[in-house]
Amino acid sequence: MKKFLILTLILLSFSVAFSQDQDYAVVTKDDFTFSWRVVDGTMDIILEAPTTGWISVGFDPTKKMKDANYIIGSVDKNGEVTIQDNFGTGPISHKPDEKLGGVDNVANKFGEEKDGKTTLKFSIPLDSKDKFDVVLNPGKHTVILASSKSDKLTSKHNKLAKFEIEIK
Ligand code: HEM
Secondary structure (H helix, E strand, O other), X not given: OXXXXXXXXXXXXXXXXXXXXXXXXXXXXXXXXXXXXXXXOEEEEEEEEOOOOOEEEEEOOOOOOOOOEEEEEEEOOOOOEEEEEEEEEEOOEEEEHHHHOOOOOOEEEEEEEEOOEEEEEEEEXXXXXXXXXXXXXXXXXXXXXXXXXXXXXXXXXXXXXXXXXXXX
């Protein structure tokens, strides 16, 4: 009877974990893991990379880094989480939306650093109506990922990845 109960509990916890995760599409590229799902006009994102510095995702650049919508974040030595909405102001530059006169549209910010790996979780609207974000309408979108060895959000990346996703 005890064994049966334990087995039922194990199976139950597996199915709970599965039902919470099943909506996420998971893309692994190089060292990065990018998980995403769309729920009611919002994209939920989980970003993971083996670094203790910042990690970031950018959507739809036109030239290198220009015109992309970035969400960039880090977890510092004290566990303090910073996650910021940025915009690609040039081929090799980006700035916080709030500094450009826009709005930081990132919600549900969560960050964790463990065993040399950083995980960020957050949500963004598919269409924030902010001119410093891109509209993630149905169709294909370019995703760029970057990570740095440093927590300083203005320091350069040492790793990059690029791929496409399709929003239904
Ligand atoms: C935080 C400050 C950042 C600095 C100072 C910076 C700097 C640069 C520089 C100098 C280049 C020119 C190519 C090179 O030297 O590697 C570059 C290219 C690039 N960066 Fe950044 N970057 C930053 C953040 C980001 C972020 C957050 C992303 C994406 C999430 C990103 C994605 C890219 C991509 C896709 C390229 C083009 C690579 C190529 O096609 O040659 N960068 N960046």
